[in-house]
Amino acid sequence: MEKFDVIVVGAGLAGLAAAHALADRGVECLVLERGDYPGSKNVTGGRIYVNPVRDLFPDLWPDAPLERFIVHEGVTLMAKERSVSFGYSGDELRTAPHQSYSVLRARFDRWLAERVEEKGAMLLTKTLVTDVLREGGRVAGVVAGGDELRADVVVAADGVLSLTAERAGLHPPLTPREYAVGVKEVIALPAEKIADRFQLTGNEGAARLFVGAATAGLFGGGFLYTNRESVSLGLVIGIAEFLEQDPPRDLPVLMEDFKRRPEIAPLIRDGVTVEYAAHMIPEGGFRGLQPLYGDGMLVVGDAAGFALNLGFTVRGMEYALASGYYAAQAILKAREAGDYGAETLAEYGRLLQESFVLKDFQSFQAAPAFVKNPRFFGHYPEFMGRLLRDIHAVPGGPKDRLYPTLRGHLHLRELWSMFKDFREVTKL
Template sequence: MESQGESFDALIVGGGLAGLAAAYTMAAEGLEVLLLERGDYCGAKNVTGGRIYINPVRELFPELWKKAPLERPIVHEEVCLMGRKSSITMRYDGAELKAEPYQSYSLLRGKFDKWLAREAERKGAMIVTKSRVDALIIEDGRVKGVMAGGEELRADVVVAADGVLSFTARQAGLQKPIDSKNYALGFKEIIELDPEIIEDRFNLNGNEGAARLFMGDATAGKFGGGFIYTNQSSLSLGMVVGVDALTENPDIKAPDLLDRFRERPELARLIKGGETVEYSAHLIPEGGFKAMGELWGDGILVAGDAAGFSMNIGVTVRGMEYALASGYYAARAVIQAKQKNDFTRAGLAIYADLLNESFVMKDFINFKESLEVLDYPRLFKHYPELAGSIMKDLYQVPDGPKDKIYATLKKYLTMSEIGGLLKLGRRMMKI
């Protein structure tokens, strides 16, 4: 940064997907944009499980997807219900998963964000890394810029894209008070492995990719789940666990959970001989619509995880498309506000309209009950064990006569068990 008191059309705090999407979109329209990222480079501090769904954001960035450094298209899906000593896996191979354009890919943020930053710079955005924003400049209740490294930087509008627990959104008074039940802790490692070994172990042809999700004993029966995704020459292995599940059970330590998970035979065989080259941990805002604060104010817009745009509905954990899309819509709102030269809360309200019309708010409203529905202890402990016990008896051939299948099922599916399952079904109807 060269001079004090320099002024821009827009200042973006955070160079993750939300911030970079905003920078790319505004710069493409000729706006003067400065993005400040505290990491050594964009992608250095960003954690994700590693799977992006392209469809909802394909048209927002039509030029980008052809050349994006994605890892493998995900064409095989597996969900595994883990008991302590058993597991039941459902594999899904659909012709549509294998058809182009692929709906989802594995990716590595270190590579992807760095590339997206270069693309935004090509459009004319200024990106300064190793630069932490320390405070917002707020005058007469309106955000006027930021303080970074002792310098004052001014802009018509600030985009808060500084991720979960966004201090900029908080300083602007836009966030709701933090409640631990609305957050999960995600931790993961990247394990390098020869591509041919990956393809062999996951039954993949060439560049095909696979995603496997695990629930139940993967998280020691706590609210959350484990995952493994195939990259070109590495695996992303990790898990997401509710913060409350960890704090309420102090004997359960996150690193121990991951060790326990990777030692399970279902995982150990897949990662054998691989070298862990990266370990990371990060919070995820999972509170959804009910936990969201204000998304915009006088001179400020909030995008990505900073706005709470992450969602866990069990079969998918999504945040990256919401980050990209909200960054894009924040940029479009700024572009329109600039045409009217109105950066007040009223002038920036178009951001809410754009989000409401898009998949972003429609998804968050549709799934507003998902956290309450899924935070149901029986789902993560009792049912995986029950399913394992039923399978054990169904498959076992004893040394005497074998029970009828109906008798076996009846042994486990008692009236109270069926009542419990119906209750679960009723909960599930909300999402």
Template sequence: MSYLSNTKFDVIIVGAGPAGSTAAYTLAKNGLRVVVLERGRTAGSKTLYGGRVYSKPLEEVYENFRKEAPIERWVKKERFSFMSNGELLTLEYSSTDSTSFTAYLSRLASWMAQKAEEAGAVIVTDIRVDDLYLEDGVVKGVRCGDEVLRSNVVVDAEGVNRLILERFGMVPKLEKRQVALGLKQVIRLDASKIEGRLGLAAGEGLAWLIVGEATGYLPGGSFLYTNSSTISLGLVVFLEEAYQNINQHVFNILEDLKQKQSIKEVIADGVVIEYGAHLTPEMGLGMSPKKMYGDGLLIVGDAAGLLLNLGYTIRGVDFAAYSGYLAAKTILKAHSMGSYNSESLSFYQKLLEESFIMKEMKKHKKITKLMRSNEMFTIYPGILLDTVKKLFEIEYSSPTILQALRNSIKGKTSLLKLLWNIFRTFF
């Protein structure tokens, strides 16, 4: 610790998740003195996610990413299902190419931290940052207990809880409506069983998202991702809606899901080897601070609310890592000018706005709203499955699609409301 408090770093980074380590890697590679402070025992030990990451942004930042990163399987098959009364309506897409992979986030984050270390960054684990350290209102480092660690600029990559930013008054206290609760089990299973049961060729990966009964009809979704010889199974439920409507422990919803025939068949003989829970930002731009910079400060990743949940896919890791990369580019520019005030660091916001991150978050603003509508998760899965059942389970006469839909809707909602919801989501 005395070495740390006696050294003035160019940059202090709080948190060794994908955002913090990617910022550290980019800065150290360009010759800046960087230290990453992580409260977990190892980099990645405190991070948790479902299991699929989009690779392109990471390939742009890390050389030889495809060869070196701890990738489990490249996703070649996508499934999206509505579940109701144990029955499934599934859309399946098989691709010859792949833009995403499955991985353990703990290993991926630890690999990123290792890359940062190899580039010259110092990674210190088992240390908690308590506060930002200010001189004349300007961030000049951090406080860890009684110690002050000094730097020209601090990158806040502390993740979704963002307690440091809250104490600093940069963001309000986290509210239930802004976050979702994620639960995940890792289940060990032979690769041949994973592939045989899910119709995958050797080495191929699957990403499967399920809504409706899979979350006990709560707004959110369940996920199943295939790793080399494990399956990641879990769910994400919006905290506010869960809080209002839940009548059992979330843990039991996941256990119930494991008993549904379609999931039970896949995980049979599997052994749970890991269990975790974590919050995730879910308000789209509603959770992002208006200014993601200050005098001597930049905010990246989940702490900045940079996550997109579209229901059929979730993007957090690539957004986090790329925002870390953009923060690093901003600091390198500020370093060359010798100024770390908010005016110089506002360049980060400009880069973010021009990047795919903000463009994606703005483009999909409406779908993020629909994700909060109860009907999407409570009524619609049942209506869809009932409609399909009427179309396929024929005795003598078969209904037209409209007749089947009308009959399934009866007493639950109106056709007009359903069509309006579809319209306002996509147009």
């Protein structure tokens, strides 16, 4: 029976980060990936914030195949028949080192896997892990392709539904309220068209989020990120809200409606869809985090619930990278002690606690409840749309004064509801 120092299940960002840090220190590491190649099964909206993980992998970033650095931020409140957009751009976003980049996982993960193999880790693709091996009450390896593969420690990096963590008893049953489902298209467009349509020069990029009618008023939103020669366009919708919708609509139908919107259609005109994917995302925030370690196992990335949606930022990739890195550090320490029990591996939790990862999740523990306020997805886009419609209206006769126009919308009941909603901001 084969025995490795470490088996990593899943060659996404979390698994590859763990394997990179381990192989870098000479640890014998086997990475098992069910996809044809790393990146083939991985879905992201498409924007990575590099700053929090820049120092963890200093040799990686200079050559990383990232797409465009983001210099334009945009948020659109989409009402049924109109929309209101806010934009932000600043010199700091144009100045290197850049804060965030668009990224295509099929390209990035494949490249990262090559760096991991160069460090000496072994990667097996097209290999589905179907179970974990247990010995004396602890995880002692995995079952893959009918073979039993043993290891001192197993890293569960197999994403949001983590069968590995579940089989090890570290993944309680899912509740739909703690997950969202995303659908995404990569639409190929020439770089000149992207530059013209989004007012970009060189390798600058744009990020846009859409709230409201994009998801038919359900919790979630739309996103658009510009890549070098494509745009990533998609929708994310809370699973519970999606299942409860009345009348029920399919995700592909919502996506087609979204693409036909006047705010979107001109941006993707003449584009060719070259990739279509759907995937789940953890949305539980701090309270939705899964157990992080057990005897002989560590859980990283989406498998542990490390994705955080604040409405204006959606982040999972750098948490995946960082959790993989800190899992590797905990394993290195466990190797020194020659003990892979839960008590020793608890070092992983301590390292996360000291890092931006758990600090962010703790700081924003009110975020899941805040961003799920249904008024953000139905009422406010319609309200802002009507308000701006009336401000801009020039009727056939005399135009109303501005103050009565505003008062017509901002009546006492509305102001009180707004006050209650925005009081919740104080919890963030």
